[in-house]
Amino acid sequence: MKRATWILSCLGMLAFSADAMSVSPEQERLKSVQAVQRKYPDIKFEDYVYGALAFSADAKAQYDNMMAFPPFESEIDKGRALWETPFRNGRHYADCFPGGGKNGAGNYPYYDETMKKVVTFEMALNQCRTKNGEAAYKSSDMNTMGLLTAYARTLSDGMLMNVKVKGDGALAAFESGRRFFYQRRGQLTFSCASCHGGHVGEILRTEYLSMLPGQATHWPAFRGGDYALFTLQRRYSACNQLVRAVPMEIGGEEYNNLEYFHSYLSNGLPLKASVFRK
Amino acid sequence: MEKPIAIVTAASLSLLLAATFMSAARAAAPGPEPSGQELAFDNRKGNCLACHAMPGDPKAVTSTNVAPPLVGMAARFPDRSKLYGQIWMPRAATPTRPCRHSARTGF
Numbered sequence: 001m002k003r004a005t006w007i008l009s010c011l012g013m014l015a016f017s018a019d020a021m022s023v024s025p026e027q028e029r030l031k032s033v034q035a036v037q038r039k040y041p042d043i044k045f046e047d048y049v050y051g052a053l054a055f056s057a058d059a060k061a062q063y064d065n066m067m068a069f070p071p072f073e074s075e076i077d078k079g080r081a082l083w084e085t086p087f088r089n090g091r092h093y094a095d096c097f098p099g100g101g102k103n104g105a106g107n108y109p110y111y112d113e114t115m116k117k118v119v120t121f122e123m124a125l126n127q128c129r130t131k132n133g134e135a136a137y138k139s140s141d142m143n144t145m146g147l148l149t150a151y152a153r154t155l156s157d158g159m160l161m162n163v164k165v166k167g168d169g170a171l172a173a174f175e176s177g178r179r180f181f182y183q184r185r186g187q188l189t190f191s192c193a194s195c196h197g198g199h200v201g202e203i204l205r206t207e208y209l210s211m212l213p214g215q216a217t218h219w220p221a222f223r224g225g226d227y228a229l230f231t232l233q234r235r236y237s238a239c240n241q242l243v244r245a246v247p248m249e250i251g252g253e254e255y256n257n258l259e260y261f262h263s264y265l266s267n268g269l270p271l272k273a274s275v276f277r278k
Numbered sequence: 279m280e281k282p283i284a285i286v287t288a289a290s291l292s293l294l295l296a297a298t299f300m301s302a303a304r305a306a307a308p309g310p311e312p313s314g315q316e317l318a319f320d321n322r323k324g325n326c327l328a329c330h331a332m333p334g335d336p337k338a339v340t341s342t343n344v345a346p347p348l349v350g351m352a353a354r355f356p357d358r359s360k361l362y363g364q365i366w367m368p369r370a371a372t373p374t375r376p377c378r379h380s381a382r383t384g385f
Contacts, residue, residue, distance in 0.1 A: 194376035202344045205321070205328045209344075 025165040025174050029213070029265050036211045040201055049217045049269050051210030052278075055201050059208075059278075066276045072222040075229065076274055079151030082144070087132040093152065096128035105156035106271050109163065109260045111170035118173045118256040122149060122231070139251025140237075142229045149231060150220050153273030161217055161271060163264040177261025180254060186245030207278065216259065216266040221277040230277075232259060329377065345377060 023031075036048065043054050053060040070076070083093050083101075094100035108121035119127075122145055126136040137145040165174045181192045191197075195204065200211045219232040230238070233255045237247035248254040317324040319338065329345040332338035355361035363370065368377040 190376055199344050199376070203341045204344060205340050205342050 025171070025261075025264050028178065029267060032212045032265055036200060036213060045213075046269065048211050048214030049266075049272065051215060051218070052208035054211070055208040063276060070222075070274075070276065072227045072229075072274070072276070075147060075222065075227070076150050076154065079147040079149070082148045083151050087129070087134050089132050091132050093125065093128055093148075096124070096131065100155075101152060102155045103159045105153050105273075106159040106162045107164075109256060109263055111165070111167070111173055111260070113167065113169060116169055117253060118260045120233075120251075120256055120259055121153070122233075122251060123256070125149070125152065139231075139233065140249075142231070142234065146220060146229045146231055146234070150229060150274040153219065153271065156271050157273060159271050161263060161266045161269050163260065163267055165260075165264055173257045174261050174264065176254075177257040177259070180258045181261060186240065186243035188243040190243040192239070212262075212265055214266050214269050216263040217269050217271050218273070218275045218277070220274050222274060223277050227276070229274075232262075345375070 033045065033048075036043070037045075040055075047054045050060060050063070053063050086092050097104050105121050108124060109118045111117070112119045122139050125145070125148060126139075130136050137148070139145050165171055182197075184191045184194065195209050196212050196215070199209050202209055216232060219230075219235075221230050221235075222228065223230050231250070233250045236255050236258060237250055240247040312320070312323065315337075318326040318332075321328065326332075326348070327338055327340040327342065329342055331340055331342055331347040333347055333349055351361065355364070368375060
């Protein structure tokens with residue numbers, strides 16, 4: 001009897017895990033979009049890119065005002081200088097990307113079948129550097145990689161997020177990102193989903209909680225009163241610290257996989273860099 | 279009509295704060311012990327206001343609507359130990375809710 005129960009529960013676990021795996025990335029994306037649509041039928045899909053701002057006309061108006069003359073424009077110009085300055089061999093970043101880097105960032109992250117890992121836009125910029133004999137930037141360094149992406153991503157403004165998950169390796173990386181999103185962590189034992197799952201649009205003390213679809217589209221962001229530059233992965237790191245977890249490495253595989261999952265769930269939504277966020 | 283509600287709210291808040299205080303006492307922090315209100319309001323401590331409004335307390339400044347507002351606590355938790363348990367380990371009663379375990383976080 002005991003044995004039978006044991007076998008049955010194992011079968012149950014198998015059925016459960018098979019079920020979890022059988023949700024395709026596209027089903028996962030639709031599920032998360034539909035959840036927001038059911039809760040907030042008046043918010044347009046294309047406005048999901050504004051995240052928390054989509055819930056407050058006031059905050060959105062302030063954002064629009066600020067974006068008319070961004071106070072951090074000189075920072076983006078520094079990024080432009082980095083992008084345009086040729087490498088010592090005379091070549092440019094633009095030579096590494098189809099279309100000179102225009103309308104490409106929405107294809108990242110992608111799963112590289114030869115490297116067997118996820119490649120983010122930041123990694124592609126570093127690949128371009130090393131291919132041309134330059135040292136790679138640290139992904140966590142906002143004064144180099146941060147500024148560079150603050151400009152380079154503007155070249156893809158308006159491009160629709162277009163992340164693809166095809167093949168077993170890609171699916172495994174997507175799954176790993178998905179697990180990260182739903183797994184509780186840190187001393188406070190919050191997962192990303194604890195707040196950005198069922199509580200989207202609700203107010204955490206004073207701030208609205210943004211919806212998952214669209215979250216990966218507006219990066220990097222200049223945040224708060226001092227316009228500190230945050231790439232998406234720096235935001236992951238800060239968020240992990242808020243729930244009192246030891247953050248993962250910015251540019252490391254865990255966050256890359258999370259960004260892969262996260263970006264896929266923003267598919268079909270327009271990119272914009274570099275923006276203001278609180 | 280207003281008055282009994284106010285009394286219930288005040289009573290319930292003090293009950294809640296007292297319960298928070300009890301768990302604080304266990305932490306055995308050095309220095310003067312924070313009041314229940316400090317624990318409940320401070321975002322580095324209990325941070326209750328992140329998710330729970332306290333409509334009965336004008337000093338509880340928050341716009342949150344994530345979790346049930348803390349009103350009528352005396353009526354909702356006639357058994358004081360249940361209230362203590364809820365603060366100590368919220369997920370025992372509501373496993374899917376975000377609210378964290380005071381027990382694990384040391385508050």
